[in-house]
Amino acid sequence: MSEVYRLTCIVCPLSCSIEVEIEAGKIKDIKGYTCPRGKEWAIEEIRAPKRVVMSVIPVEGGKLPTVSVKTEKPIPKDKIPELMKMLAKLKLKAPVKVGQVVGEFEGVKIIATREA
Amino acid sequence: MLESYDVVVIGGGPAGMGAAIKAKELGLKVLLLDDNDFLGGILPQCIHPGFGLHYFKEELTGPEFAYRLINKLDGVEVKTSARVIEIQNYSDLEKFVTYVSPEGVKKVATKTIIYAAGARERHAFEIGIVGDRVAGIYTAGEAQALMDLYGILPGRDIVIVGSGDVGLIMARRFALEGCNVKAVIELMPYPGGLARNLMILKDFNIPLYLSHKVVEVRGRKRVEKVKVVKVDENLREIPGSEFWIEADTLIISAGLIPNVKLLQEIGVRIDPATGGPVVNDRLETSVPGIFVAGNSLLINDLVDYVVEQGETAAEGAKEFIENGGIKSTRWIKLVKGENVRLVAPHYLSGERDVWIYARVQRPIEDVTLEFPEIGKKLRLPVVKPSEMLRIKLRGEEIRKAKEKITMQVVKNE
Numbered sequence: 001m002s003e004v005y006r007l008t009c010i011v012c013p014l015s016c017s018i019e020v021e022i023e024a025g026k027i028k029d030i031k032g033y034t035c036p037r038g039k040e041w042a043i044e045e046i047r048a049p050k051r052v053v054m055s056v057i058p059v060e061g062g063k064l065p066t067v068s069v070k071t072e073k074p075i076p077k078d079k080i081p082e083l084m085k086m087l088a089k090l091k092l093k094a095p096v097k098v099g100q101v102v103g104e105f106e107g108v109k110i111i112a113t114r115e116a
Numbered sequence: 117m118l119e120s121y122d123v124v125v126i127g128g129g130p131a132g133m134g135a136a137i138k139a140k141e142l143g144l145k146v147l148l149l150d151d152n153d154f155l156g157g158i159l160p161q162c163i164h165p166g167f168g169l170h171y172f173k174e175e176l177t178g179p180e181f182a183y184r185l186i187n188k189l190d191g192v193e194v195k196t197s198a199r200v201i202e203i204q205n206y207s208d209l210e211k212f213v214t215y216v217s218p219e220g221v222k223k224v225a226t227k228t229i230i231y232a233a234g235a236r237e238r239h240a241f242e243i244g245i246v247g248d249r250v251a252g253i254y255t256a257g258e259a260q261a262l263m264d265l266y267g268i269l270p271g272r273d274i275v276i277v278g279s280g281d282v283g284l285i286m287a288r289r290f291a292l293e294g295c296n297v298k299a300v301i302e303l304m305p306y307p308g309g310l311a312r313n314l315m316i317l318k319d320f321n322i323p324l325y326l327s328h329k330v331v332e333v334r335g336r337k338r339v340e341k342v343k344v345v346k347v348d349e350n351l352r353e354i355p356g357s358e359f360w361i362e363a364d365t366l367i368i369s370a371g372l373i374p375n376v377k378l379l380q381e382i383g384v385r386i387d388p389a390t391g392g393p394v395v396n397d398r399l400e401t402s403v404p405g406i407f408v409a410g411n412s413l414l415i416n417d418l419v420d421y422v423v424e425q426g427e428t429a430a431e432g433a434k435e436f437i438e439n440g441g442i443k444s445t446r447w448i449k450l451v452k453g454e455n456v457r458l459v460a461p462h463y464l465s466g467e468r469d470v471w472i473y474a475r476v477q478r479p480i481e482d483v484t485l486e487f488p489e490i491g492k493k494l495r496l497p498v499v500k501p502s503e504m505l506r507i508k509l510r511g512e513e514i515r516k517a518k519e520k521i522t523m524q525v526v527k528n529e
Binding site for chain 2: 012
């Protein structure tokens with residue numbers, strides 16, 4: 001019995017429709033991707049989906065009361081709630097620079113994307 | 117004596133900054149005005165990744181994209197907290213811009229204006245929602261600003277009206293922050309946003325109701341429940357299909373409308389299809405020397421295109437100043453054919469290559485995009501109203517046409 005997963009690639013805004021056919025836990029066929037990154041993403045999306053996660057963290061003494069942050073690279077989807085709980089505990093003090101590392105979650109850096 | 121400039125750019129979002137940076141590079145004296153107290157337009161509150169793949173060749177968040185542009189503004193005179201209240205077109209090379217800022221009311225003279233004031237969001241009353249006027253009703257952009265600039269959660273149990281990109285991205289933000297996103301309600305039979313953003317609903321198991329609309333809000337002090345009804349193919353409500361969803365917050369994400377009020381006051385011609393001005397291939401409006409870019413021109417999907425339009429407008433301003441106008445021996449009209457809902461620019465000179473931005477009326481698979489008068493054809497796997505088409509027409513291609521070029525999207529046999 002094979003199973004077909006229909007995915008919309010989120011690597012770039014082209015949004016290719018990719019079909020992945022799985023048989024006995026193995027990838028039998030992949031169709032619809034237009035670049036190697038898309039193919040790689042589709043395989044990962046079936047095996048271990050990952051996402052870049054963003055949020056805001058309170059900051060004291062900045063122009064705005066928050067700075068925005070993102071994970072430096074995608075993290076496993078099932079870890080997202082845990083990451084959000086960790087981020088909820090963070091507090092920063094101005095000045096904060098764009099690109100500054102403000103925390104770490106299981107080896108993945110948390111990076112400020114706005115100035116404060 | 118009034119201070120005078122080559123170009124005054126109105127709006128400090130990506131279109132305005134793109135225009136100001138380019139104009140400065142071209143050696144023009146630029147003043148950039150923005151009514152907010154920080155630059156970037158809506159970008160600083162768009163904290164999700166997905167920006168800049170075309171323009172910076174890497175994936176950035178909104179604030180990062182804004183920051184990169186802000187860093188390129190050296191040499192541009194910038195005023196924030198400066199709201200433009202009037203544009204006067206005295207003559208082709210003499211225009212006045214009046215703005216209010218903490219310094220008071222000020223008037224400056226300029227040869228050209230690039231108008232990049234963005235868009236506004238449609239609100240609950242515009243889409244026919246009736247009922248109690250209670251707390252807990254926000255546009256998506258308002259909710260985004262509350263959460264992602266000011267760190268305030270607008271509510272807990274959320275219903276979102278509209279499945280465009282903004283609505284979907286807010287659904288993700290709410291879900292990430294632990295809210296219960298009960299439903300996304302979409303009037304049309306197909307989703308409004310980019311396909312990649314629909315993955316968000318899958319990620320968080322958020323139900324999407326296509327061909328449905330929110331018609332009523334009930335609550336005492338705050339939203340308590342919203343009434344949803346199914347619609348038929350003519351978007352008419354189907355009697356007896358109503359149901360209520362309990363929620364404390366209703367988010368309206370029902371599309372954007374170009375913000376063109378100041379332009380209308382001086383008689384700039386508006387295209388009812390785009391909601392923005394009618395423009396030529398330098399993005400010049402029907403008033404000579406006034407250019408437009410970004411979401412004031414037409415609603416864009418990608419910030420990259422918005423910056424590109426700003427740059428085109430800046431090149432136009434330079435040409436206008438050097439030649440005393442954007443001159444062409446003839447203007448070829450770009451007209452909408454089969455399944456094209458909107459297209460800009462509207463007039464092409466054939467003297468330069470032009471990016472054409474367009475949207476289709478309805479989604480179709482396996483189509484050809486054609487310009488019959490010049491024999492140009494492009495085969496596309498799928499077209500959707502939510503995904504803007506952007507095509508380059510080369511000057512020599514345009515020159516093949518006599519008076520008009522039709523753009524049409526036809527299903528392949």
